[in-house]
Amino acid sequence: xxxxxxxxxxxxxxxxxxxxxxxxETGYSLVEMDYDPAVMNNIYSRAHGGAxxxxxxxxxxLAGQTHGxxxxxxxxxxxxxASPEPGAVLRAEAREINVTKRTGxxxxxxxxxxxxxxATCHALGFRTGKPIPFLEPES
Numbered sequence: 631x632x633x634x635x636x637x638x639x640x641x642x643x644x645x646x647x648x649x650x651x652x653x654x655e656t657g658y659s660l661v662e663m664d665y666d667p668a669v670m671n672n673i674y675s676r677a678h679g680g681a682x683x684x685x686x687x688x689x690x691x692l693a694g695q696t697h698g699x700x701x702x703x704x705x706x707x708x709x710x711x712a713s714p715e716p717g718a719v720l721r722a723e724a725r726e727i728n729v730t731k732r733t734g735x736x737x738x739x740x741x742x743x744x745x746x747x748x749a750t751c752h753a754l755g756f757r758t759g760k761p762i763p764f765l766e767p768e769s
Contacts, residue, residue: 633765634695647681649688657726657734659692661685667716676713682720683708686738686751689722694734694755700762701734701755708751718742724753732757
C-alpha cells in the first residue's frame with residue numbers, strides 16, 4: 631500500500647484539488663478535501679459537481695488498486711444529495727462490496743465534517759490483472 635500512497639502524493643490532479651488520503655486498506659479508502667468556492671464553484675455559486683466527482687473518483691481509484699493489480703472505472707453512478715457549505719471539509723469513503731477476478735463493486739459516500747450527506751455513488755471497476763508498476767520498492 632505504500633506504493634499507492636507515494637503515487638497519490640505525485641498525482642497532479644489530486645494535488646491541484648488538495649485531496650488527502652486519510653485511510654487505505656484492502657478494498658477501502660477514505661480521502662478528503664477542503665471545498666474552496668474560489669476554485670470549485672459552478673455558475674450558481676454552489677459546489678461544482680465535477681469537484682465532488684473528483685473526490686469520489688479518487689476514493690474509488692485508491693480502493694480499487696489495493697489488490698495489487700491495475701483497476702479502471704467501467705461505470706460510476708453519482709447521486710448529488712446536497713451542496714456543501716463554503717469551506718466545508720468533504721470526505722469520500724469507498725467500500726468494496728463485491729470483488730471477483732475481473733471486477734470490483736464499490737459504494738462511496740461523500741459527507742461534510744458534520745456527517746451531512748453530500749453525495750452517494752455506486753461504482754464498478756475492471757480489474758485488468760496487470761501488476762501495478764509503482765508497487766515495486768523505490769531504489
